[in-house]
Amino acid sequence: MLKRTLDVSLACVSLLLFLPLICILALLVKCTSRGPVLYWSSRVGRNNQLFQMPKFRTMSVGTPAVATHLLEDATNYLTPVGSLLRKTSLDELPQLWSILINDMSFVGPRPALFNQTDLIQLRSSCGVDILPPGLTGWAQINGRDEIPIPEKVALDLEYLRRRSFGFDIEILFKTLLKVIRSDNVSH
Numbered sequence: 001m002l003k004r005t006l007d008v009s010l011a012c013v014s015l016l017l018f019l020p021l022i023c024i025l026a027l028l029v030k031c032t033s034r035g036p037v038l039y040w041s042s043r044v045g046r047n048n049q050l051f052q053m054p055k056f057r058t059m060s061v062g063t064p065a066v067a068t069h070l071l072e073d074a075t076n077y078l079t080p081v082g083s084l085l086r087k088t089s090l091d092e093l094p095q096l097w098s099i100l101i102n103d104m105s106f107v108g109p110r111p112a113l114f115n116q117t118d119l120i121q122l123r124s125s126c127g128v129d130i131l132p133p134g135l136t137g138w139a140q141i142n143g144r145d146e147i148p149i150p151e152k153v154a155l156d157l158e159y160l161r162r163r164s165f166g167f168d169i170e171i172l173f174k175t176l177l178k179v180i181r182s183d184n185v186s187h
Helices: 002-032 082-087 095-100 117-126 149-162 165-181
Strands: 038-044 050-056 105-107 134-136
Touching (some): 002 050, 002 095, 002 165, 095 134, 105 165, 117 149, 149 165
Parallel strands (some): 105 134
Antiparallel strands (some): 038 050
16 A cells, blocks of 8 residues: 555656656657657556556657567667667656556566566566566666566566565665666667
């Protein structure tokens, strides 16, 4: 209950604080590339239920729906402002909506793409699938896409075992530091 209260409170405050920036970013995306401002990605949530997760669109329309690190040359697909949005993690701001409607939490395992069956199966076998997916998480701040899936799931499992209000605050603080430094960001 405390986690959900923190999520809703922090999402509302963040939306109010970032609303001018969100509007500017939406205009930038719209004016620099054809297609919608938001990209709605089919993701796996709590109990392996699919949900639609919004992000500012950083890739050209028609880019294959796979994890960015699996694209042969992801830079070929980036929109003119895509690299900046990814480097600063500003493409994630629309996920505040997913937190408000309870599809996501601020902290939890990052939601898998619908087609990442190896990640989904391993999380399910470890019981991690009971957690709501997060805007950030323990695996996210300990390597993001650069770590192998078994290691990522081990970190997700560690989060499941250690989860607490204090641990969530620690992860949020460390995430802020990572974003400021642009650590482990895929371009």
